[in-house]
Amino acid sequence: MSLANAVNKVIFGEILKGLALTFGHLFHKPITQQYPHTKPKLPDGYRGIMSLLRYDDGTERCVGCALCEIACPSGVIKVVSAEEPDRPLNRYAKTYTFDVTRCVFCGFCVDACPVDALAMTKEFEWASENKRTLFLDKEQLLANGDRCFPVRGKKPAYLGSIEGDWYLDKVKNKHYPTHAETD
């Protein structure tokens, strides 16, 4: 054993092993991704830049409840909600600002949204030389949604339907529906 060790030491046995290993790796296929030329294949559920969605008839989904603002750990979302003109029960986000510079892409806002108005796109190439381009307002967020989610969900029937209009009439007449009427 000691003789074998001595021989190993004389012929640099360990170094030869290492050399053989590196030489073998010469012929391995590189695992490099040539990024600007070949884009990475992103997994489902990849959390990229934020977007706001619309229904299939083009109306905004967002109801301005600001639950996303509460859920956001970095506090990058600011929602100012308002009633829709002449429809006092329907609210919407008058302004919706999103500060990408501090966003941590956790997706909590998407989880918090009760009407699925928020979605994370797979876009990540938003590097910019000007920070001001990274303060997104509602129009930009909606544009993101239009660009990345061309297939829009259907608007549920109870929104803007006859039933809803009936509620609206009741409200306008200062007459709130009783339990019996709704059943």
Place this chain on the structure above:
Amino acid sequence: MSGVGQIVVILLTIGVVMGTVLIHVAYLTLAERKVLSWMQDRMGPMEVGPRGLLQPIADGIKLLLKEDIVPSGANKIIFTLAPILSLIPALIGFAVIPWGDGKVELFGLEFRPFITDLNIGILYLLALSSVGAYGILLGGWASNSKYSLLGGLRSAAQVISYELALGMSLVGVLLMAGSLSLVKISQAQAGGFWHWYAFALPFPQIVALVLYTISAVAETNRLPFDLPEAESELVAGFFTEYSGMRFAFFFLAEYGNMILVSCIATVVFLGGWHAPFPFLDFVPGIVWFLLKVYAFLFFFIWIRGTLPRLRYDQLMTFGWKVMIPLVLANILITSIAAYFWMN
């Protein structure tokens, strides 16, 4: 041949050799990056030119255009002198490297495959490699930076230690060849690889070749002996404060030295321009010469991609307690063998 003709021949040969060497130096940097990348399952430079082939040119242009900074408190004269002292010995060493046999007649002029046939070729090369150490030392000292100074000091200790083993590993060949001229040493190795001094009777110098290779790696400050440039400890070692063209000079010197020690190993141990088998003699000598040099250079890169850096005391211990006794033993045995062989 007239005096003017001789001067023309010499100048033309020098031009060809320098051009070849500089192109090789440039593309050796690319080759190193590429081979290292492949060993690490990467691709290396791919952007400039087809598959990155123009990368050395881009690097050269970048270094030319960079600002030349002299740190405050630096000794300007020596700071400027150091890169020159590094580069010149690396380049003029090629004056005695023969890469072929015979003569070529062109326009009544006689061209020979070496710049000059010094009868003390090996001594000349050893002297130059010692001068190259001055460039590193002075560069480290004149920069007025602690990292540069440490790099320079380490380099001095390392080069002095391994210079000894490098020079003495060649002595066995000198004993067998009976000449210091690289041309004569090459010519003595004709007729198959069993006549190359690495494998030749009376005593094969294969151990000396291994020792020479290790010393050469240390001499050129390459991994695993790159203490003077230890990037993790000293920012860049002795050329921390250098930038622009002066940095490029040090860079070129390192790669030029690599090619030079590969050429010396080829000429002295591996038969220079001779084919490994007599029936392969129809292939031009320069092809064999370049193949052997490239194999050596590949080994340099290969060992860089494999081994980690030694610690400073390990380096010194290895140099003085292992290498030097071994080369001395090699000289002793070769002397005895050569004595009985000749009688």
